Amino acid sequence: MIRRNLEELSGGALDHVTKWNLQPGEIAKILRKLQPGEYYERPFDVRFNPKCTNGLTKYIDALKNEGLDIGEESSQFGYEMPSPATTRGKVSGIRYLHIYRRYK
Numbered sequence: 001m002i003r004r005n006l007e008e009l010s011g012g013a014l015d016h017v018t019k020w021n022l023q024p025g026e027i028a029k030i031l032r033k034l035q036p037g038e039y040y041e042r043p044f045d046v047r048f049n050p051k052c053t054n055g056l057t058k059y060i061d062a063l064k065n066e067g068l069d070i071g072e073e074s075s076q077f078g079y080e081m082p083s084p085a086t087t088r089g090k091v092s093g094i095r096y097l098h099i100y101r102r103y104k
Contacts, residue, residue: 001100002038009033009040024062031068031077031099039100047093050084056097063099070099078102 006022007014009030014022022030031040044055060079063070070077079099084092 003041004034004038006030006040024059025066028063028066028068031063031101034077034099034101036101036103039098042097042099044095044097045093046084046095050091050093050095053081053095056081056095059097073102076102076104 006027010033034040042059044059046052046055060070068077069075070079077099079097081095081097084095086092
């Protein structure tokens with residue numbers, strides 16, 4: 001799979017500050033530009049509880065509420081919530097949500 005960022009998908013129209021202030025509806029529109037085999041990676045701060053997926057789940061629910069077909073295997077978009085990386089026995093404070101396109 002090929003990782004894409006919001007700047008690429010929006011045609012370079014986003015700066016660093018703008019991309020963190022986008023509402024779920026705006027993100028959903030941009031994610032629809034993903035091609036099959038491409039994914040977007042969204043970081044979440046999980047320093048206080050690395051196993052917690054509440055923030056990631058709320059983000060997915062917000063995208064669903066904006067009409068993005070994301071979820072089960074029959075959905076156009078899927079997602080993964082890989083466990084945070086471990087370096088020298090210490091768990092990273094960042095957990096990434098991967099959103100990918102299954103088909104067009």
